[in-house]
Amino acid sequence: MANTNFQEDPYLLSRQSLEKKASEDISEKIVAVLLFACALVSVLTTFGIVIIIFQETFGFFQEVSFAQFFLDTKWTPLFAERHFGVWPLINGTFLTTAIAMAVAIPLGLSSAIYLSEYAQPKVAAILRPAVELLAGVPTVVYGYFALLFVTPLLRNFIPLEIFNALSAGLMMGIMITPTVGSISLDAIKAVPRSLREGAYAIGITKLETIFKVVLPAALSGIIASIILGISRAVGETMTVLIAAGLQPKLTLNFAESIETMTAYMAQISGGDSPRGSLNFKTLYAVGAVLFVITLTLNIVSYWIANRFKEKYE
Known part of the structure; x- marks a missing residue:
């Protein structure tokens, strides 16, 4: 009868552990990329809001001077007699x-x-x-x-x-x-x-x-x-x-x-x-x-x- 070897092959164990580690590394990288993407969405949203706000504000100051906005003491932009003092x-x-x-x-x-x-x-x-x-x-x-x-x-x-x-x-x-x-x-x-x-x-x-x-x-x-x-x-x-x-x-x-x-x-x-x-x-x-x-x-x-x-x- 052939002798049955119940011991695990050390080479096979080493290979399995390497494959498991590689799989875990891939999972870690995927999670890191997803988390980075979520953080990036928040940052880009903030920058987008800031850009839109100041882009439109720049257009406002093309028609209204800084003096009218910061030195006037009346705010009636919707009236016939317009004042833009903030x-x-x-x-x-x-x-x-x-x-x-x-x-x-x-x-x-x-x-x-x-x-x-x-x-x-x-x-x-x-x-x-x-x-x-x-x-x-x-x-x-x-x-x-x-x-x-x-x-x-x-x-x-x-x-x-x-x-x-x-x-x-x-x-x-x-x-x-x-x-x-x-x-x-x-x-x-x-x-x-x-x-x-x-x-x-x-x-x-x-x-x-x-x-x-x-x-x-x-x-x-x-x-x-x-x-x-x-x-x-x-x-x-x-x-x-x-x-x-x-x-x-x-x-x-x-x-x-x-x-x-x-x-x-x-x-x-x-x-x-x-x-x-x-x-x-x-x-x-x-x-x-x-x-x-x-x-x-x-x-x-x-x-x-x-x-x-x-x-x-």
């Missing part, structure tokens, strides 16, 4: 943003401190998702809530126009609270427990520890959350479109109707202005200003987060 739109945008942040910063930061330092783990596990649910409410709902509930309520105490900056700003603040609170909470939780224990060891109270140790240590993340909240407020559309009105004014009176950059863009993009007309090009000119403002805020937020980031061993 400052009333910028004023309305930052007025509602200031009101929103006056609400979002204390609410968001207070909720972050409570969930991090005071709430029991089970309570925090319930409250944090509940707070973040506010970010999932459609902005059009916030707008109509401000118009139909907040404004009539406030008019019982202070004189307000039907459309006003105050109601829109207050609802934007509620909407932005999860953004400020969630990022601030992560920044506060990142502060090592040893810093808190060291503060307690020298006799500092819990409240003093929070304000003198924890918050300064988490300052970069907190500031970044605030700037991102400002960026979100500047880019908000439906809430201000519904609740703040469409009257561009250079005013600081929050009781009056105003118009923001995003509200004007929503108004002009309704289809009444023919493509290629000067009215149509104002959409891109205002969009370019909004893009620069938002980009600047994001760059500042990124710089602050990296410049003042605390590193612990």
Whole structure:
């Protein structure tokens, strides 16, 4: 009888392992190419948007001078007597943003401190998702809530126009609270427990520890959350479109109707202005200003987060 060799051939094993490794390498390369393609789509889309915005904006400035756009104080591009001063739109945008942040910063930061330092783990596990649910409410709902509930309520105490900056700003603040609170909470939780224990060891109270140790240590993340909240407020559309009105004014009176950059863009993009007309090009000119403002805020937020980031061993 022929002897049966049950041992595997070393050459065969080596060949199989090489084939398996080659197959895995091919799979890895395919996945890498697919992931690169997905990332490239995002980058190319961004560049495409930027190119289109500034191409149309360049066409706008062929007909309207920089002085008319940046030095005039009236914005009436749709009227017979045209003015193209963008400052009333910028004023309305930052007025509602200031009101929103006056609400979002204390609410968001207070909720972050409570969930991090005071709430029991089970309570925090319930409250944090509940707070973040506010970010999932459609902005059009916030707008109509401000118009139909907040404004009539406030008019019982202070004189307000039907459309006003105050109601829109207050609802934007509620909407932005999860953004400020969630990022601030992560920044506060990142502060090592040893810093808190060291503060307690020298006799500092819990409240003093929070304000003198924890918050300064988490300052970069907190500031970044605030700037991102400002960026979100500047880019908000439906809430201000519904609740703040469409009257561009250079005013600081929050009781009056105003118009923001995003509200004007929503108004002009309704289809009444023919493509290629000067009215149509104002959409891109205002969009370019909004893009620069938002980009600047994001760059500042990124710089602050990296410049003042605390590193612990």
